[in-house]
Structure formats: structure tokens, C-alpha cells
Amino acid sequence: MNARALLLLLVLTVLAGCDAEPPPSGFAGLGGQAGAFADVRPGRPFVFPQDHGAHPDFRIEWWYLTANLEDDQGQAFGVQWTLFRSALAPGSTEAGWSNRNLWIGHAGLTTATRQYSAQRLARGGIGQAGVQAQPFQAWIDDWHLRSQPQAAEALAVMDVQARGAGFEYRLELRSSRPLVLQGEQGYSRKSEAGQASYYYSQPFFTAAGELRIDGKTYRVKGRAWLDREWSSQPLAADQSGWDWFSLHLDDGQQLMLFRLRGKADQHFLSGNWIDAQGRSVPLAPGSISLRTLAHTDVAGRAVPTRWAIDIPSRGLHVQTTALNPKAWMEVGTPYWEGPVSLSGSQQGEGYLEMTGY
Numbered sequence: 001m002n003a004r005a006l007l008l009l010l011v012l013t014v015l016a017g018c019d020a021e022p023p024p025s026g027f028a029g030l031g032g033q034a035g036a037f038a039d040v041r042p043g044r045p046f047v048f049p050q051d052h053g054a055h056p057d058f059r060i061e062w063w064y065l066t067a068n069l070e071d072d073q074g075q076a077f078g079v080q081w082t083l084f085r086s087a088l089a090p091g092s093t094e095a096g097w098s099n100r101n102l103w104i105g106h107a108g109l110t111t112a113t114r115q116y117s118a119q120r121l122a123r124g125g126i127g128q129a130g131v132q133a134q135p136f137q138a139w140i141d142d143w144h145l146r147s148q149p150q151a152a153e154a155l156a157v158m159d160v161q162a163r164g165a166g167f168e169y170r171l172e173l174r175s176s177r178p179l180v181l182q183g184e185q186g187y188s189r190k191s192e193a194g195q196a197s198y199y200y201s202q203p204f205f206t207a208a209g210e211l212r213i214d215g216k217t218y219r220v221k222g223r224a225w226l227d228r229e230w231s232s233q234p235l236a237a238d239q240s241g242w243d244w245f246s247l248h249l250d251d252g253q254q255l256m257l258f259r260l261r262g263k264a265d266q267h268f269l270s271g272n273w274i275d276a277q278g279r280s281v282p283l284a285p286g287s288i289s290l291r292t293l294a295h296t297d298v299a300g301r302a303v304p305t306r307w308a309i310d311i312p313s314r315g316l317h318v319q320t321t322a323l324n325p326k327a328w329m330e331v332g333t334p335y336w337e338g339p340v341s342l343s344g345s346q347q348g349e350g351y352l353e354m355t356g357y
Contacts, residue, residue, distance in 0.1 A: 037090045037232035040196040042187040048179070049153045051200075052228070053133030056101070059087050061230030063131065063138045065145060065160055066246060066351040067171060067207045068339050069222035076323050077211060077220060078110035078339030078351065079169050081145055081160050083131070083138045085124075092124070099125025105140035107162035109169060109211065110327045110338045116213070118164025119331040154179060155202050155226065159209075171209035173224055175202055177278045182256055183270065184282055190234050190260055191268050197231035203246065203254045203274060223248045225351065238263045241356015243290070243304070245320070245340075249348040252276030255316070257283075257309065259290055261356065273314055287313050296325040301357045303328075303336050318344035320352065 038057035055061055067079040084104040092100035101124030109116040120140045122129035129140035136147040136155060148157040158173040180201045182188050188199035205224035210217060225246045244258040257271035269290060271283040294306035305325040310317050320340040327338025335355040342348040 049134045052136045055230045058230045059232040064227040067224035068349045069220040071218045080108035082106040103129035109167040115327045116167040117329045168212040173205040175204045177204035180280045191236040197229045197234045199229045202226040244353045247350035318342045
């Protein structure tokens with residue numbers, strides 16, 4: 001970590017300490033009480049392009065892109081780009097250092113043998129990081145995810161770039177399909193106790209561009225998935241982390257699926273089946289079977305890297321295999337994140353994120 005990054009981290013730590021709260025609950029403190037922050041409630045209508053931007057009354061939100069890519073020789077890669085907004089107080093939109101928002105950027109690039117990761121930190125209000133809704137742009141330092149003005153409402157034409165030690169990528173993204181509301185019309189339940197987020201996606205991107213890895217350039221293309229969520233208490237206090245899948249099926253359909261891990265194997269399952277036209281149907285938790293088939297020792301942890309997913313009502317019986325079982329994101333709060341391939345009743349590919357291990 002360079003001196004500038006270390007200084008910024010110390011500043012953020014001190015500023016966060018000025019807003020001291022009880023010890024964090026749930027993974028990364030995301031199970032803490034919402035306090036004065038806004039609640040997530042069912043039935044809220046989504047409004048675009050406004051909802052592509054920040055929601056200052058809520059405590060946490062993110063803009064999150066993953067891409068499954070190949071070069072001309074069929075070599076597989078994965079790319080991740082994420083920007084988090086974490087609020088120290090609700091409703092803060094002030095300019096300058098009085099702004100109470102912290103910004104965190106994560107970028108990852110996965111090959112079959114290497115995992116590259118980088119993190120950026122910023123304080124809101126000074127222009128170093130932020131999000132605007134129209135035309136959409138999210139940035140932190142020289143990383144960005146942005147839409148072309150003529151396609152801003154549906155996020156149909158975008159580009160993304162990031163770089164870190166040993167890697168860099170630039171991709172163009174295109175979609176002719178609509179945005180998809182996850183959960184129940186965008187209300188995504190995270191526990192039986194009522195924790196929830198607002199959640200929508202653009203899972204139909206085609207991606208093309210350039211990767212640069214340890215000085216070598218690769219021209220790549222593939223499929224990408226954009227997720228948007230915001231909440232004030234997305235986890236229950238006893239939930240230690242999640243296992244989250246975004247899957248592109250080769251017949252044109254998509255599957256979003258997650259498991260939030262609770263105590264005594266009391267896990268919360270949720271998912272949405274998305275047809276080739278973009279119609280999204282929630283899956284009943286009892287209709288989903290998610291089983292671990294194999295673990296990998298990663299950073300001293302036993303991490304489940306091979307899974308079986310069964311959804312009998314959809315005729316789906318697949319196994320997931322990680323491109324790189326050691327796809328560990330070495331960031332402030334480390335986690336596993338990487339591309340997976342599907343075999344079984346359907347072929348396909350996608351991304352798996354696992355936290356709290």
C-alpha cells in the first residue's frame with residue numbers, strides 16, 4: 001500500500017470512528033440496525049434514470065459488474081468492477097470534507113492460474129469518487145463505469161475500465177433487452193425477519209474489449225451482468241455471509257440465486273428465473289436445492305468452490321466449476337469471487353461470489 005493510500009485509510013478510519021456504533025453484526029457489519037436511515041419496503045416503484053444514481057437516505061449501496069470473457073484462442077477470463085457507497089449519516093449530499101459518504105472500489109481479473117485484485121478508497125464530496133444518474137457515470141479515481149447519453153435510461157450502451165498491480169481492462173457493453181427487477185418487483189428479501197434490499201440488474205450485456213495482464217494484451221469478448229442494490233440493513237444480525245450466483249444459460253435464459261448463511265444451518269435462499277426476453281419470476285425458497293460438492297483451501301480457509309444447483313420446476317440440474325478455485329480478492333474485507341462454468345442439464349457460465357469464509 002502506498003503512502004497516499006495508507007494516509008487515506010487512516011483518515012477514513014478516524015472519520016468512521018467519529019460516528020462510533022455498537023460492534024458490527026452480520027457479515028462486515030451489514031446486519032447492524034438501520035437507525036435513522038431509510039427503510040426498504042415492498043411496493044416501491046422504480047424510476048429510471050434516477051435510480052441509477054445514489055440514494056443518500058440509505059446506508060449502503062453498490063454498482064457491480066461481472067464479465068465472462070474469452071480471447072481468440074478460447075482462453076477464459078473473468079472481470080469484476082464494483083463501487084460501494086457507505087454512509088456515516090443519512091441524507092448527506094454536502095460538498096467538500098463535510099460530506100458523510102465513504103466510497104470503496106474493487107476491481108478483479110481472473111485467469112485459470114492467477115487472481116488479480118485492487119481496491120480504491122475515497123471520501124465523498126471532493127470529486128474523487130461518486131455517481132451521477134443522467135447520463136449515468138460511476139467513478140473512483142481513474143476507474144469508471146458509464147453509459148452513453150443516448151442509452152442512459154436502460155443502460156444499454158456502456159463502457160468500463162479499471163487497473164491495478166499487474167492488470168488493466170477496458171470493455172464496451174451492449175444490451176437490447178430491458179432492465180430486470182430482482183426479488184418481487186425489485187424488493188429482494190434477505191431474511192425471514194424482514195431484512196431486504198432494492199435490487200435490479202442488466203444481465204444481458206455482450207462485452208468486448210481489451211485486457212492487459214503483466215504487460216501482455218488480450219482482445220476478448222463475452223457476456224456481462226450488472227447488478228444494482230441499495231439498503232440500510234441488508235442482512236440479519238446472525239447472517240455470517242453469502243453465496244451468490246449470476247448465471248448465463250446457453251439457451252438465453254438467466255438465473256440469479258443467493259444463499260445467506262445463518263446459525264445452525266438456518267440459511268435463507270432466494271432466486272429469480274429470467275427468460276430470454278427479460279421477464280423475471282421469483283423462485284420459491286423451497287424450490288431451490290443448493291449443495292456443496294467440493295472445497296478448496298484458499299488463504300487458510302476451506303471455501304466451497306464446486307456446487308450443485310437443482311431447480312426441478314425448471315428442469316435445471318447443474319454443477320458449477322470455478323475457472324480458478326483460488327480466486328481470492330485480497331482487499332480490505334477479503335472474499336472469494338470468480339467465473340464459473342456449468343455442466344449438466346444446461347450448459348452456461350457465470351459468476352460466483354462468496355463472503356464470510
